[in-house]
Amino acid sequence: MTPETADAFANHAAAYVHIPFCSAVCPYCDFAVVAGRDDLTERYVAALCAEIMGSEPWRPVQALYVGGGTPSRLDPGLLAMVLDAVERRHGIAGDAEVSLEANPEDFGPNFARTLRAIGFNRVSFGAQSFSAPVLSRLGRRHDAAQIEHAVLHARRSGFTSVSLDLIFGTPGESLDSWQHTVERTVALEPDHVSCYALTVERGTPLGRAVGNGAPAPDPDVQARAYQLADRRLGAAGYGRYETSNWARPGHECRYNLTVWAQGEYLAFGNGAHGHRGGVRFRNLRRIDAYIEAVERGETPRVGEETASGWASEIERLFVGLRRTVGVVPGSGGVALLAAPEGERLSQAGVIEVREGRLRVAKPLLGDEAMRAVLGLADPEVRENAASADTVSLDA
Amino acid sequence: MTDQARIRNFSIIAHIDHGKSTLADRLLERTGAVSQREMREQVLDTMDLERERGITIKAQSVRLAYTSPAGEELVLNLIDTPGHVDFSYEVSRSLAACEGALLLVDAAQGVQAQTLANAYLAIDAGLEVIPAVNKIDLAAADPEAAAAELAGILGGSPDDVLRLSAKTGQGVDDLLETLVKEVPAPSGDPDAPLRALVFDSYFDAYRGVVCYLRVVDGSLGSGDSLRFMATGEVHEADEIGWLTPKAVPVARLGPGEVGFLITGVKEIDRIRVGDTITHAQRPAATALPGYEEPKPMVFSGLFPTDGDDFEKLRDALEKLRLNDASLVWQPETSKALGFGFRCGFLGLLHMEIVRERLEREYDLDLVATAPSVAYRVIMPDGEETEIRSPQDLPEPNDRRGVSEPYVKAMILTPSEFVGPIMALATGRRGIVGDISYMTPERVELDFEIPLGEIVFDFFDLLKSKTRGYASLDYEPIGYRESDLVKVDILLNGQPVDAFSAIVHRDAADAYGRKMTGRLRELIPRQLFDVPIQAAIGGRIIARETVRAKRKDVTAKCYGGDITRKKKLLQRQKEGKKRMKMVGSVEVPQEAFVAALQVDEES
Structure with a gap:
């Protein structure tokens, strides 16, 4: 993917829809999810459609991402209602990427065909691993064979893009086991692969277990696992276009590219986050609070953050530097390279400027660069402050 | 002026918490010096820190009017002494102002090293030492054992040791009578040229330096022109008087009397504890013995955590010095810690007290380097x-x-x-x-x-x-x-001055291994390998490495939740603010403290 193509996603119109339902909550998960409340699915989808229909009309979306939770837990009819609402209110572009997250165990042949028929063309499977002990430790309820079957059904049903999510660095998992997962993945020839380091989040069962002395993921092991995957996927024709994402050419996730290009995306459902008109906003996180607010005719939105000027420039770097193509340096990049922190990062080879782009050359140390970016002061404000000092000294 | 025959000057020697201040309160109460309404627990310890730690840092004195059971009207001057080894010079000057000392020992704890040291000081100074066991009301009290110990030190029979409870007042009347009987009255020469001993001083924001003094020979009148024999300075006696404990101005202080003197001097180091005051016109031939310059024994670098607080630290030190002539410092620049001060202290407690006061009263956040001595x-x-x-x-x-x-x-x-x-x-x-x-x-x-x-x-x-x-x-x-050597600690090849230490050659390897090992635990992983070495001159004696960090990246962007990720990283960034850059290595502030902490195995 060329840098220009990647940057052009800044003008894309995207939308995210959240489906919080799960059969059980995985021990590491801290998303806005709910298990054992399938009784709420219809009310929830009704609220979701009401929220979509109540949103200010925009333009046809070029990428629609239905994530969760476990969207594949919903009846296809309910998913169809959601797509229909987006189509009616904003439109869905003819060549749009319409993506859905699915658990392998949900993805039978009939389900796959139905989803394809109602308009989904991309599916992202929460495969996580091909190792039974790792899947069990991660609290997943499928096995390796089910992943393979799900991919097969997706292909047969005509999905144009199939993605697998993998998790590496689970305590106790050997590099050999991880290599096995990567090989099985490559053998399935998906179009897109995401590899995420297992992260211990506060407030999750995993977080509590680690707090009580259970082994935590070893960052050195995770680093080796990441490099192993990067080499193997690269050799198999997958390009890493973002810190955690690899794709065959043309199969990069457009919704994600929009987010990282600082583009605009609508957001619907509990705990969903959007970005539009320079404003980042989020919805009520609790499902019942969300449903009740929408049913009362109130907005489920609870927080907003407006970024303009320097803050927006910082944000452009902050999101854009996750991409392999990096960013046009701009005033933020210039400030970063001039700052002592930036100098340190350049010396350590974490960031670099090549062919007019500022890039994170060591993605495994990306947060080092991100923290430096967040600490950058607006050069104009500094100049103003300096001149103000001069005035007061004269006076 | 008070007739010398009616005066008894004494101090109380006691270990921390053995009840000196409580006894002093009881004496004030018995003699009516402080009314019940004014009675605050432990009147003599006025600094907050003293009240909290139960120790006396600055000595004070109080004049008590006492009528004996026989109807004799007497003046008792209780001269307080600081209770710690760091202040032994101050203790010796206070004792030099007395004819007697009450050696007070906790009935449960027995004699402590400091008490013994101060008791020897009192004996050496020729004082009449009266042993007493305090806290006999306590369940854990063993007055017989404590009395036996006291008798063992001072000679005499355990039966002669007084037994009292300052808390309940039991035995306090006996104590007063014994004091009057045993402590000799002063015997100064009223006609000789004036000699008065400065045994303490403090700074008052309105009056300047206030001296506590004991007239030995001659007498001192308000308005007299006075010569301070050690410093050679001449000052006028603006005001003299007694402390009851309220300041009561008087026209004249005679031989044997204890009181205060205000001269208008504002700088505490111009008035030296232990100096002899005489008349400018009719000076004494020789000063009273025992004067010494204050001498710091222990040194430590104090650095503000926030470099911007350097001036605030300087101001705070200057304010502390108003009342503490023994505190000395000079600016020091550390590559690791920035600008600060190398401070000299009388001892460890003095150092701890100063640090605590700087942090508490002046709201400073300090890093202190390992204490060292003057080589x-x-x-x-x-x-x-x-x-x-x-x-x-x-x-x-x-x-x-x-x-x-x-x-x-x-x-x-x-x-x-x-x-x-x-x-x-x-x-x-x-x-x-x-x-x-x-x-x-x-x-x-x-x-x-x-x-x-x-x-x-x-x-x-x-x-x-x-x-x-x-x-x-x-x-x-x-x-x-x-046979001493300097062990340097190098981070990434650069010596970190704050960790350097002078140690005996035989202990150098152990010190080097301990420090490098500790720092390896304390220094977080960086973008590159950080070698930690201990060296004597150019010779490396220990080495550890903090391996470069290999992974520091958020896995996922949380479904477009940019704000959350920003906040997470922002929080991590705040944590980094407490780091000091040492060359290109980020060292957490705590490392400077923790690396120097006590450990059991050393």
Whole structure:
């Protein structure tokens, strides 16, 4: 993917829809999810459609991402209602990427065909691993064979893009086991692969277990696992276009590219986050609070953050530097390279400027660069402050 | 003026918490010096820190009017003494202002090293020492054992030791009568030229420096022109008077009397504790004996955590010095810690008190380097120079020798701990001298040991090895040449001055290994490998490496939740603010403190 193509996603119109339902909550998960409340699915989808229909009309979306939770837990009819609402209110572009997250165990042949028929063309499977002990430790309820079957059904049903999510660095998992997962993945020839380091989040069962002395993921092991995957996927024709994402050419996730290009995306459902008109906003996180607010005719939105000027420039770097193509340096990049922190990062080879782009050359140390970016002061404000000092000294 | 025959000047010698302040309160109450309404717990300890820690830092005095059962009207001057070894010079000056001392011992705890040291000071000063056992009301009290110990030290029979409870007042009347009977009245020459001893001073924001003094010979009148014999300064007596404890101005203080003097001097170091005051016109031929310049024994660098607080620290030190002439400092620049001050203290407690006051009263966040002592370096040309900071030690080729201060340390301990204490002391190059049994259960251990070996963690280790039962006192006994080396700690090849230490050659390897090992635990992983080395000159004696960090990246963007990720990283960034850049290495502030902390195995 060329840098220009990647940057052009800044003008894309995207939308995210959240489906919080799960059969059980995985021990590491801290998303806005709910298990054992399938009784709420219809009310929830009704609220979701009401929220979509109540949103200010925009333009046809070029990428629609239905994530969760476990969207594949919903009846296809309910998913169809959601797509229909987006189509009616904003439109869905003819060549749009319409993506859905699915658990392998949900993805039978009939389900796959139905989803394809109602308009989904991309599916992202929460495969996580091909190792039974790792899947069990991660609290997943499928096995390796089910992943393979799900991919097969997706292909047969005509999905144009199939993605697998993998998790590496689970305590106790050997590099050999991880290599096995990567090989099985490559053998399935998906179009897109995401590899995420297992992260211990506060407030999750995993977080509590680690707090009580259970082994935590070893960052050195995770680093080796990441490099192993990067080499193997690269050799198999997958390009890493973002810190955690690899794709065959043309199969990069457009919704994600929009987010990282600082583009605009609508957001619907509990705990969903959007970005539009320079404003980042989020919805009520609790499902019942969300449903009740929408049913009362109130907005489920609870927080907003407006970024303009320097803050927006910082944000452009902050999101854009996750991409392999990096960013046009701009005033933020210039400030970063001039700052002592930036100098340190350049010396350590974490960031670099090549062919007019500022890039994170060591993605495994990306947060080092991100923290430096967040600490950058607006050069104009500094100049103003300096001149103000001069005035007061004269006076 | 008060007739000398009616005066009794005395102080109370007691260990921390053995009840000196409570007894003082009781005496004030009995003699009506303080009304019930004014009675605040422990009137004499006025500084907050003193009240909290239960110790007396600044001595005070109070004049008590006492009518004996026989109807005799007497004046009792109670001269308070600071209760810690660091202030032994101040104690000696207070004692020099008295004819008697009450040796007060906790009935449950028995004699402690400091009490003993101060009791010896009192005996040496020729004072009448009256032994008393306090807290006899306590359930754990063993007055007989404590009395036996006191009798063992002072001679005489345990039966003659007074027994009292300052808390309940039991025995206090007996005590007063004994004091009047046993403590000699002063016997100064009223017609001789004036000689008055300055035994303490403090700074008052409105009046300037207030001196506490004891007239020995002659008399001192308000408005007199006075010469301070050690400093040579001449000042007028603006106001003189008694402390009851309220200041009561009087026209004249006669021989034997204790009171205060205000001259209008604003700088505390112009009035020296221990100086002799005489008349400018009719001076005494010789000063009273025993004057010494204040001499710092222990040095430590104090650095503000926030570099912007440097001026605030300077102001705070200057304010503390208004009341503490013994506190000295000079600016110091550390590559690791930035700008700060190398401060000199009388001892460890003094250092701790100053640090605590700076942090508490002046709201400063400080990093203190490991305490060290003043070394004397013999230069190639035979000149001797004093260094107070390890950085100043010349390279081996640029010096002929180094000597270090030794102290005579005295430890009082239950006999079961003699073995562990001897092991501790000899492990610190201590040379054991006398071992004397005060009673079969309590032992006095004397040894000579380099002060540098006890300034750091010796006291804490002593306490932990003896479950808090042993007590320590020490006095300087001069300098001795030692085979000392400077161990530098290098981070990424650069020496970090704050971690340098002067240690004995035999202990250098152990010190190097300990520090590099600790720092490896304390320094977070960086973008590159960080070698941590200990070196003597160019020779590396220990090495550890903090491996470069390999992964520091958020896995996922949380479904477009940019704000959350930003906040997460922002929080991590705040954490990084408490890092000091040492060269290109980020070192957490805590590392400077933690690396120097006491550990059991050392």
